[in-house]
Amino acid sequence: MSNLCISRLIEERNQLKKDFIPGFKAGPLKTKDGNYDILNWEAYIPGIRGTSWDGGIFKLNLKFSKDYPLKPPKCTFNPPVFHPNIYLSGDVCLSILNEYEDWKPSISIRDILIGIQLLLNEPNLESPAQHAAYALYQENRLEYEKRLMIQSKNHYDINNIPYLKRHY
Amino acid sequence: MDRLSNLRQVLGKKLLEKVENSKILMVGSGGIGCELLKNLVMSGFKNIEIIDLDTIDLSNLNRQFLFQRQHIGKSKSKVARKSALEFNPNVNIVAHHANIKDPQFNIKWFKSFDIVMNALDNLDARRHVNTMCLAANVPLIESGTSGYLGQATVIEKNVTECFECQPKPTPKTFPICTIRSTPSAPIHCIVWAKNYLFAELFGKSEDNDEIDEEVTEENNKEIENLKKESQALKELYQYAGTPEYSEKVFDKVFNQDINRLLKMENLWKTRTKPTPINTEQYKKALEINMDVDEDKNDSKIKDDQKIYSIEENINMFKECLELLVQRQLKGKKIDPEFSMSFEKDDDIIMKFVAATANIRAHIFSIEQLNRFKIKEIAGNIIASIATTNAIISGIIIMDAYKILNNQLEECNTIYLTHDSSSNVFVKEFLAKPNPRCAVCRKSYFVLTINIEKFTLNDLLNKVLIKPKDNNGLGLNGDITICEDQRILYDFDFDDKLNDTFSKVKIEDGKYLNITCDDDDKMYNIMIYIINDSSLDKDFILEGDSTSISYILPPEPEPEPEPEKTNKRKHSDGDDANNKKHKVITVDIVDDDDKVETVLLD
Numbered sequence: 001m002s003n004l005c006i007s008r009l010i011e012e013r014n015q016l017k018k019d020f021i022p023g024f025k026a027g028p029l030k031t032k033d034g035n036y037d038i039l040n041w042e043a044y045i046p047g048i049r050g051t052s053w054d055g056g057i058f059k060l061n062l063k064f065s066k067d068y069p070l071k072p073p074k075c076t077f078n079p080p081v082f083h084p085n086i087y088l089s090g091d092v093c094l095s096i097l098n099e100y101e102d103w104k105p106s107i108s109i110r111d112i113l114i115g116i117q118l119l120l121n122e123p124n125l126e127s128p129a130q131h132a133a134y135a136l137y138q139e140n141r142l143e144y145e146k147r148l149m150i151q152s153k154n155h156y157d158i159n160n161i162p163y164l165k166r167h168y
Numbered sequence: 169m170d171r172l173s174n175l176r177q178v179l180g181k182k183l184l185e186k187v188e189n190s191k192i193l194m195v196g197s198g199g200i201g202c203e204l205l206k207n208l209v210m211s212g213f214k215n216i217e218i219i220d221l222d223t224i225d226l227s228n229l230n231r232q233f234l235f236q237r238q239h240i241g242k243s244k245s246k247v248a249r250k251s252a253l254e255f256n257p258n259v260n261i262v263a264h265h266a267n268i269k270d271p272q273f274n275i276k277w278f279k280s281f282d283i284v285m286n287a288l289d290n291l292d293a294r295r296h297v298n299t300m301c302l303a304a305n306v307p308l309i310e311s312g313t314s315g316y317l318g319q320a321t322v323i324e325k326n327v328t329e330c331f332e333c334q335p336k337p338t339p340k341t342f343p344i345c346t347i348r349s350t351p352s353a354p355i356h357c358i359v360w361a362k363n364y365l366f367a368e369l370f371g372k373s374e375d376n377d378e379i380d381e382e383v384t385e386e387n388n389k390e391i392e393n394l395k396k397e398s399q400a401l402k403e404l405y406q407y408a409g410t411p412e413y414s415e416k417v418f419d420k421v422f423n424q425d426i427n428r429l430l431k432m433e434n435l436w437k438t439r440t441k442p443t444p445i446n447t448e449q450y451k452k453a454l455e456i457n458m459d460v461d462e463d464k465n466d467s468k469i470k471d472d473q474k475i476y477s478i479e480e481n482i483n484m485f486k487e488c489l490e491l492l493v494q495r496q497l498k499g500k501k502i503d504p505e506f507s508m509s510f511e512k513d514d515d516i517i518m519k520f521v522a523a524t525a526n527i528r529a530h531i532f533s534i535e536q537l538n539r540f541k542i543k544e545i546a547g548n549i550i551a552s553i554a555t556t557n558a559i560i561s562g563i564i565i566m567d568a569y570k571i572l573n574n575q576l577e578e579c580n581t582i583y584l585t586h587d588s589s590s591n592v593f594v595k596e597f598l599a600k601p602n603p604r605c606a607v608c609r610k611s612y613f614v615l616t617i618n619i620e621k622f623t624l625n626d627l628l629n630k631v632l633i634k635p636k637d638n639n640g641l642g643l644n645g646d647i648t649i650c651e652d653q654r655i656l657y658d659f660d661f662d663d664k665l666n667d668t669f670s671k672v673k674i675e676d677g678k679y680l681n682i683t684c685d686d687d688d689k690m691y692n693i694m695i696y697i698i699n700d701s702s703l704d705k706d707f708i709l710e711g712d713s714t715s716i717s718y719i720l721p722p723e724p725e726p727e728p729e730p731e732k733t734n735k736r737k738h739s740d741g742d743d744a745n746n747k748k749h750k751v752i753t754v755d756i757v758d759d760d761d762k763v764e765t766v767l768l769d
Contacts, residue, residue, distance in 0.1 A: 004332060006681050007606045007692055007719075010648045010658075014685045017646075017659065028655060034663065035672070036655035066292075067338045091344050098343040105335075127345055128432040135431060 005068045009038045012109045024113055026062075039064045041073075043113055047152050051121045052145045056152030060092075060116065062109070069105035072097045075116065082151050084123040084134040093129040094119055171256070175212050179569065186572045187212040190282040194218045195268050195297055197248040199552050200287035200311055202232040203561035205248050209256040211565055217281070219264040219273070220245040231554035269296050271677025275614055275696050278304035283568050285309045287561075291336060295607075298323065298331035299679070303612040303696055307571050309564050315551050316586035318560040322567050322579040322598060329599040330608035349429055350439060354529055354537050355545055361525035362510050362546050365421060366517070368401050369489075370496055370508040409497050414489045418482075419447050421524075426531055442532045445478075453482040472540040478530050481523045488520035512547030521546055559584055606692065609719050613641070613711030616698040619669035619676070622707060624649065624657055628665070630706060631695075632682065636713045641693065643716075645686030651678055675699060689718035 009028075016026055026043035028036040041062040047053025058081055062073040075097055080090035087093065095101040096115050128134035136144045176184050192213055194204060197220040208216055222244045224235045234251035235244070243265035252261060266272070278284070278300045286308060288294050294310065301308040302325050310331055311320040323330050346352070347360050401420055407413040426444035429435060456479050476484065492508070495516075499506030511517055522539040525546075529536045543549070563582050570578045576598075583594040601608050615631065632647060634640020648658040651674055656664055664672055674680065676699035684691040693716060 004335075004606045006650055006653065007683060007690070010650065010683045011685070011690060013648075013658070014646060014683075031654070033673075036658075036661060037653055038650060038655050039653045070335055070338050071341055087344065087348065093343070093345045098345070099340045100343060100346070125434050126437075128434060129345060129349065131428045131431055134434075 005064065005066050006038060008069050009064060013038075015108065016110060019110065021110060021113065024117075026109060026113060029061075039066070039068075041109075043109075045113060045117050045120070048117060048121050052148035053120050053152050056155035058120070058155055060113075061090075062112070069107075071099060072103040072107070073109075073112070075112065081120075081155075082130070082133050082147060083120060084125060084128045084130055084137055085119060086133075087129045091129075092116060092119070093127055094124075095127075172212060179212070183569065183573050184212055187569065188214045190568075190572055191215040191280060192217070192568070193278070193281040193284045194287055195284065195293070196220055196287035196289065197234075197244045197263075198222065198228065198287065198289060199231055199554075199557045200313060200561055200564075201244075202234040202248060203554075203558045204285060204287050204564055205234065205252045205261075206255065207561050207565045209252045209259050209261070213568075214259045216259060217262040217264065218245045218248060219266060219268055220248075221265065221267045231552060231557060233554070268293055271675060273300075274677040274698065275300065275304050276698070278306055281306055283307050283309060283571055285564055285568070286311060288312075291338070294331055299607065299694070301325075302330060302608050302610075303614075303694065307576075309567050309571075311560050311564055313552065313556045313560050313584075315553060316556055316584070318556045318584040319582060320560050320563040320567060321581035322571065322576065324576060325608060326601060327576060327598075329601055330605060332607040333599070333602035333605040349432075350435055351528065351532050351534060352439070354525070354535055354542075357525040357528040357532070357534060358521065358537075358542055358545050360528055361521045365524055366508075366510055366521055369417070370492060372505075372507040372509075408493050413493060414486045415447060415450065417489065418445075418450050418485065422450075422527055422531060423447065440533050445482075445527070445531065450482060453479040454486060456483075472543075473538050475536050475538050476523075476526065478527065481526045481530070484519055484523035485527060488516050488523060491516050492520060510546070512543055512549070518543055518546070556584060604719065606719060609692075609717075611693045611711065611713075611716045612696065613693060613709060613713075614696045614698060616700050616703060616708040616710075617669065617706070618701050618703045619674065619697070619699045620701065621668060623666055623668050624672065625665040626706065627669075627680075627695075628657065631709060632684075639709065641709075641713050641716060643682075643684040643686075643691060643693075645684045645689075645691070648683045648685075650681040650683070656680075669697065669699075686718075691716055691718050 013027065023046035024044065026041060028038050029040045029042050031037045031040075041064070043060045043062060045058045045060055047056040047058070059078055061076045061078050063076070064073045065071050075092040075094075077086055077090040077092065080086060080088060085093045094115060096103055096107055096112065123133075123137065125134070125137070133144070136147065172184065179187065190213065192208060192215065194201060194208065194216060195218075197205060197218050201218070201220065205216070205218060220243070224232075224239045224242055224244055224247060226237075226240055228235055228244075229237065229240075232244075234248045239247045243263070245263040245265050249261040249263035253259070264273075284297060284301050284306050286294060286297055288297070298308065298310070301323065305325050308323040308331075309320065310323055312318065322328060342356060342359055346356055347364065351357050351360065401417070404413065404416050404420060407416055423444045423446050426442050430441060430444070496506065496508065499508075508517070510521065518539065522542040525542055526536045528534075537545075567579050570576065579598055580595040581598060583596070585592060585594055603609065615627075617626075627649070628647065630640070632641050632643045634642070636642035646659050649656045651672075655661060656672055656674075669675070674697055676697060678697050680695040680697065682693050682695060684693075
């Protein structure tokens with residue numbers, strides 16, 4: 001285990017606590033034995049106000065490898081989200097999460113979360129990952145936005161998540 | 169004339185005595201290890217411990233010359249010991265067939281050595297030994313080879329750079345987009361075949377269990393659909409064992425999935441469109457039914473080197489898939505959780521991965537490779553050369569002499585290069601520790617306790633936040649206590665405070681990583697735990713509490729020149745960041761080892 005990775009993640013965690021992003025929640029997940037696993041995080045990303053994502057809160061898993069921060073975390077929406085750049089498995093396709101593109105070790109977890117929030121409303125059509133969402137966006141924008149609004153309505157109500165109430 | 173007389177003349181009586189009395193630990197007895205152990209026993213060293221968790225494999229014999237054919241399957245360290253004792257029976261060699269990370273190899277044990285020599289083949293163990301040597305304050309000679317390239321350097325706490333002062337280049341992970349949607353090189357297809365297709369069909373189904381079911385409150389159709397689609401390949405499993413199965417799998421991955429990709433036109437604006445293979449073409453290929461790859465021994469090598477036609481690959485796909493499914497069905501009968509993982513030496517798995525990688529390459533108009541090459545890539549086989557190992561081992565011995573002679577300043581970091589235009593050896597002065605290093609700039613402590621009695625709360629109150637002048641560490645701020653990747657305590661997690669160390673499974677030999685965030689200063693210490701059940705007081709803390717200082721934050725990276733006009737362009741990674749020293753980037757591998765160069769995650 002790289003000490004670098006653990007130290008950095010603890011620092012990120014402290015940083016997020018101090019420099020809280022309104023509406024977001026993020027932190028390590030509990031393991032079966034009741035401890036927290038610093039390499040496995042869960043985050044809740046709110047849809048941006050005034051967009052079709054408004055009202056929705058989307059759960060994202062962030063898996064860090066021991067080579068973090070040299071390597072980006074793997075970010076997966078769980079459950080998956082209807083969006084052109086999100087794979088059916090929930091995996092997010094975003095340039096800052098890509099070692100060959102814009103990932104840099106200096107990118108913070110905060111940057112990632114905000115980046116993904118922005119991506120929700122601003123899909124990158126150059127790099128589609130989910131055909132249905134991509135096609136609908138291209139063919140019928142109105143219908144696409146409608147779908148999003150339904151999705152936002154159906155996604156998590158933060159008050160119903162016991163985990164968050166207890167620990168944040 | 170005794171065997172040491174020449175050595176005595178060269179080294180002098182005094183140094184030779186030091187050499188003979190020194191105690192050496194050699195970690196790893198593979199490629200470098202075999203050469204190094206031979207050197208050690210022939211150059212005056214008398215007390216040597218070696219450790220390796222591996223057993224001898226046929227593929228080791230070309231360069232790990234302490235091993236012979238009859239040793240295959242036996243412990244590397246034990247056989248190496250025996251072979252080396254034949255050269256020189258007058259030395260003490262203790263061989264451990266074990267993992268260096270096992271708790272029995274604790275800090276006390278490390279402290280018993282004068283020099284530790286790494287002859288390792290992976291980053292993880294190197295990091296561990298680096299940390300242990302820093303904590304135990306024992307000099308470490310670190311080395312590595314890869315093909316014709318090699319290097320050796322000396323690490324001494326507070327004097328030189330440690331192994332982690334400079335970030336080590338790690339093999340890049342391919343982004344999912346490249347692997348699943350837009351492959352552009354043979355390796356992308358191989359990663360897809362190995363880490364996606366093979367894993368989906370035969371591997372563990374870990375990810376899918378995790379998808380939460382909680383959302384059904386409002387019968388969320390969207391999610392249902394998404395899940396269904398991503399499950400489509402798995403669902404074909406119901407046909408496993410029937411004659412249609414291979415056809416259905418083929419159609420799913422090489423026809424339907426490709427067609428779906430084609431519908432996303434934007435992907436293909438700047439790329440060549442893939443060409444799906446439909447069921448008819450598939451059946452036609454099977455009709456040709458050629459004699460693919462008869463296992464006549466003499467043709468095996470030829471077959472490995474040959475590029476198959478698409479029809480041959482399709483036949484191979486069907487044949488191997490059916491064999492693997494049989495294996496899978498048989499396995500599941502015994503254990504419903506049965507799964508297979510990729511194994512480069514399993515002929516059928518290798519053929520399946522090669523065939524599917526090549527079919528995908530064909531579809532995307534990418535160059536196809538022969539099976540030999542695919543095996544090399546999929547199995548992460550890195551050529552290892554005995555001569556390189558021998559040269560590096562020689563350098564290690566020279567460094568050891570200098571260390572024992574108190575001439576650390578004479579040691580260099582030495583790179584062995586393979587560049588005819590320059591010197592074969594490139595020397596560099598040992599660098600000073602990086603003041604921002606999160607590993608060697610930490611303070612290390614050893615805490616002896618009775619793990620059945622001592623609690624996390626005791627640690628916090630009696631050790632961590634207690635003032636320095638009162639035998640404590642005087643930390644002040646937000647404290648986080650971690651063991652490996654587990655958080656045991658932090659600002660909003662104090663459930664475990666009253667648990668004893670044994671209850672939270674912090675046993676003898678474990679490290680605690682403690683971070684204290686005092687405004688913007690990060691203090692970082694490591695506490696090494698020793699269990700002593702007969703201890704009559706609360707704890708014994710060893711280490712210098714005045715050495716605790718905060719670690720400078722990492723330097724902000726210089727902004728790269730604004731050359732990124734085409735943001736979404738995929739590059740293929742081999743642009744080995746031409747830093748000042750080309751060689752630095754290739755230090756970390758020795759052997760045919762499992763360095764995952766092509767992880768897809």
